[in-house]
Amino acid sequence: VHITVRNPRQIFIQHSNPAQTPLRISGAGARFVKVASVNQPADRLPVFGYGFSNPPPPLGSGEDPATQTCGLSPPFCTKSKYRSIDGSCNNLLRPVWGMPQTPYGRLVPYNYGDGVSAWPISRSGNPLPNPRDISLRLFPDRQLIDPIWNLNAQQWGQIITHDMSLTAGIAQSHADRITCCDNNGLLALDATTNPFCAPILVPPNDPVHSPQGTQCMNFVRTTSTRDRGCTPPNAPAEPLTTVTAYMDLSLVYGSSAGQANPIRAGAGGRLLTILRKGQEWPPQDPNVTLTCESAKSPNEPCYLAGDIRVNQNPQLTVLQIILLREHNRIADTLSRLNPHWDDETLFQEARRIHIAEIQHINYYEYLPIFLGFENMVKNKLIYPGAHGYVNDYNPNVDPTILDEHATAAFRHFHTLIRGYLKLISERRELVGAVRMSDWFNRPLLLEINDSFNNLARGLTVQEQGFSDQFWDTEITQFMFKRNNTFGGDLRATDIQRGRDHGLGTYAVTRAACGLPVPKSFRDMQDFMSTENVKILRGLYESFEDVDLVVGGSLERNVPGAQAGPTFLCILTEQFYRTRVGDRYFFENGADRDTAFTPSQLETIRSGASMARLLCDNADGINLMQPRAFQQISPGNQVVSCDDLPAVDLSLWQDASGLFK
Numbered sequence: 303v304h305i306t307v308r309n310p311r312q313i314f315i316q317h318s319n320p321a322q323t324p325l326r327i328s329g330a331g332a333r334f335v336k337v338a339s340v341n342q343p344a345d346r347l348p349v350f351g352y353g354f355s356n357p358p359p360p361l362g363s364g365e366d367p368a369t370q371t372c373g374l375s376p377p378f379c380t381k382s383k384y385r386s387i388d389g390s391c392n393n394l395l396r397p398v399w400g401m402p403q404t405p406y407g408r409l410v411p412y413n414y415g416d417g418v419s420a421w422p423i424s425r426s427g428n429p430l431p432n433p434r435d436i437s438l439r440l441f442p443d444r445q446l447i448d449p450i451w452n453l454n455a456q457q458w459g460q461i462i463t464h465d466m467s468l469t470a471g472i473a474q475s476h477a478d479r480i481t482c483c484d485n486n487g488l489l490a491l492d493a494t495t496n497p498f499c500a501p502i503l504v505p506p507n508d509p510v511h512s513p514q515g516t517q518c519m520n521f522v523r524t525t526s527t528r529d530r531g532c533t534p535p536n537a538p539a540e541p542l543t544t545v546t547a548y549m550d551l552s553l554v555y556g557s558s559a560g561q562a563n564p565i566r567a568g569a570g571g572r573l574l575t576i577l578r579k580g581q582e583w584p585p586q587d588p589n590v591t592l593t594c595e596s597a598k599s600p601n602e603p604c605y606l607a608g609d610i611r612v613n614q615n616p617q618l619t620v621l622q623i624i625l626l627r628e629h630n631r632i633a634d635t636l637s638r639l640n641p642h643w644d645d646e647t648l649f650q651e652a653r654r655i656h657i658a659e660i661q662h663i664n665y666y667e668y669l670p671i672f673l674g675f676e677n678m679v680k681n682k683l684i685y686p687g688a689h690g691y692v693n694d695y696n697p698n699v700d701p702t703i704l705d706e707h708a709t710a711a712f713r714h715f716h717t718l719i720r721g722y723l724k725l726i727s728e729r730r731e732l733v734g735a736v737r738m739s740d741w742f743n744r745p746l747l748l749e750i751n752d753s754f755n756n757l758a759r760g761l762t763v764q765e766q767g768f769s770d771q772f773w774d775t776e777i778t779q780f781m782f783k784r785n786n787t788f789g790g791d792l793r794a795t796d797i798q799r800g801r802d803h804g805l806g807t808y809a810v811t812r813a814a815c816g817l818p819v820p821k822s823f824r825d826m827q828d829f830m831s832t833e834n835v836k837i838l839r840g841l842y843e844s845f846e847d848v849d850l851v852v853g854g855s856l857e858r859n860v861p862g863a864q865a866g867p868t869f870l871c872i873l874t875e876q877f878y879r880t881r882v883g884d885r886y887f888f889e890n891g892a893d894r895d896t897a898f899t900p901s902q903l904e905t906i907r908s909g910a911s912m913a914r915l916l917c918d919n920a921d922g923i924n925l926m927q928p929r930a931f932q933q934i935s936p937g938n939q940v941v942s943c944d945d946l947p948a949v950d951l952s953l954w955q956d957a958s959g960l961f962k
């Protein structure tokens with residue numbers, strides 16, 4: 303089949319057998335065409351009846367969409383043992399796959415109100431319900447806690463997220479059209495002209511929701527291919543992600559040379575650190591006014607790392623520092639084993655081992671908690687008990703982060719957040735607690751007394767929130783509040799962001815997942831509680847208008863997993879692609895030049911763990927429970943760190959001259 307695109311728009315083509323019927327796409331808009339098919343690949347068995355394959359466009363000349371991306375020139379690839387910093391050339395045939403500054407992937411077509419960039423509207427043409435209103439009614443605060451998993455499980459999820467995607471936001475100065483609040487949460491002048499900033503009236507005597515009687519919401523719109531000037535007038539604006547899609551610790555190393563170079567020490571393969579009170583901390587961010595609250599007192603620490611979100615909340619920063627120190631720990635060990643290696647070799651070898659450890663922890667320790675062990679095995683996301691390589695790399699699988707994943711499904715786990723963070727001593731006693739909203743973008747906390755170690759232990763002792771519709775007010779009333787009484791609402795932001803990205807509705811996305819599609823509000827009771835359906839009915843004009851972000855988060859959890867069927871479908875699909883679409887995935891041994899040796903792979907499998915990571919990189923932690931995403935319990939007691947398995951780095955000693 304040869305399709306010539308004359309009027310470039312996003313075209314979705316479903317065809318029965320992509321393997322036998324090659325598609326050729328050319329013409330002016332070819333590079334904006336994505337090809338989607340809902341075929342079930344032969345080697346993946348559906349669990350919930352879904353399974354997507356996006357057969358990539360054919361490779362070819364300059365018109366080949368796979369080698370082009372809006373505003374970026376296609377890189378020239380040389381085969382390397384090491385990943386590039388920006389993810390380019392991971393896929394040698396489609397070198398831009400997974401790179402920063404490229405559009406998110408999609409499972410379903412854009413759902414913009416005007417077809418190209420405006421926020422969606424209801425089927426009858428009215429504005430959709432106000433996101434803040436939806437948040438207040440459907441996602442209130444009930445402190446229900448998880449009986450098994452600890453806050454570290456929640457917090458590690460944010461680390462994984464920051465490795466995978468980052469929505470580019472338009473500078474505040476360009477966002478006036480959609481800014482409706484001043485810094486005190488009061489309605490600003492332009493609010494009346496913008497239906498999306500409509501105030502929400504809450505009972506005047508309801509001090510929690512609003513002391514002023516009204517609430518409004520600031521919202522910064524996402525940057526898209528349109529803002530870059532490369533989307534034709536009648537093609538949908540594609541939101542951009544700005545970090546590498548691959549699970550490659552871009553949050554530690556950066557997603558571009560410009561980010562990576564300033565954080566390298568330039569010797570010993572190390573990343574830059576600053577020594578204070580005998581401990582290593584990240585370097586200071588020269589742009590402190592942009593990234594930290596400490597802008598007002600510039601002498602406070604404000605860290606620079608591979609990801610600009612590093613300072614966002616204390617526990618995120620704790621884990622970023624753990625990861626920074628782990629890199630240097632590996633580099634130091636390698637340098638002792640191989641004194642003849644130069645800075646670059648030490649850096650790249652340490653980075654490669656570090657990424658492998660984290661991929662192992664993510665897939666074998668973290669993801670089964672949320673995606674379900676059985677689900678992951680059946681869908682070939684993990685191979686428990688495997689010895690030797692798992693050669694499942696597939697160059698036709700696109701690792702690009704799906705918008706449905708980043709803007710809806712994975713954000714569901716904001717529900718796990720706890721507003722007060724416990725400080726825990728080495729004897730596992732409570733020695734204090736901090737309120738999250740006092741410490742957004744203010745990493746100073748970590749360097750006060752023994753807070754770093756106390757917070758790190760707190761992660762492993764405190765329970766995470768239950769995966770449900772209840773959200774902590776620290777993030778729905780007080781997010782980034784600075785010196786103000788009230789702050790932002792993360793749930794309302796998630797909902798508004800879904801519309802900003804033109805996500806397909808809840809019902810349409812269910813259909814794409816091959817799940818039963820509701821034909822009425824009443825039908826939705828099959829997947830969520832009657833009370834929730836009743837509230838949805840009061841908010842939305844039609845069941846067909848319900849946002850994916852909202853409907854997905856209200857579904858009952860699939861047994862063994864911590865999300866409902868729609869989000870589980872999206873998460874499973876994403877993490878399948880993230881694994882199978884990564885030529886450097888740590889278990890892949892198909893290519894001798896990039897593979898670990900069999901014994902190196904075995905030591906990563908047996909030695910890399912969340913517990914070990916904390917033990918090795920927090921100097922105050924000498925005791926840890928073996929399963930560090932799980933609360934301490936009779937079957938998971940703290941033990942001496944020395945008794946926990948470790949990665950044997952001596953297997954990287956260069957006795958054979960293999961390493962150059």
Ligand code: HEM
Nearest residue numbers: 456459460463467468469615708712713715716719795799
């Ligand atoms: C500890 C607290 C956390 C805070 C304060 C927080 C806050 C935020 C904020 C402010 C955004 C950007 C919202 C926007 O403007 O669109 C965001 C995005 C996001 N968050 Fe969180 N978050 C936290 C934890 C988590 C966790 C635990 C997960 C998942 C396990 C998660 C997943 C995501 C995802 C997927 C995005 C979108 C990333 C992208 O831009 O592509 N977050 N979060």
Ligand SMILES: [Ca+2]
Nearest residue numbers: 465546548552
């Ligand atoms: Ca990445």
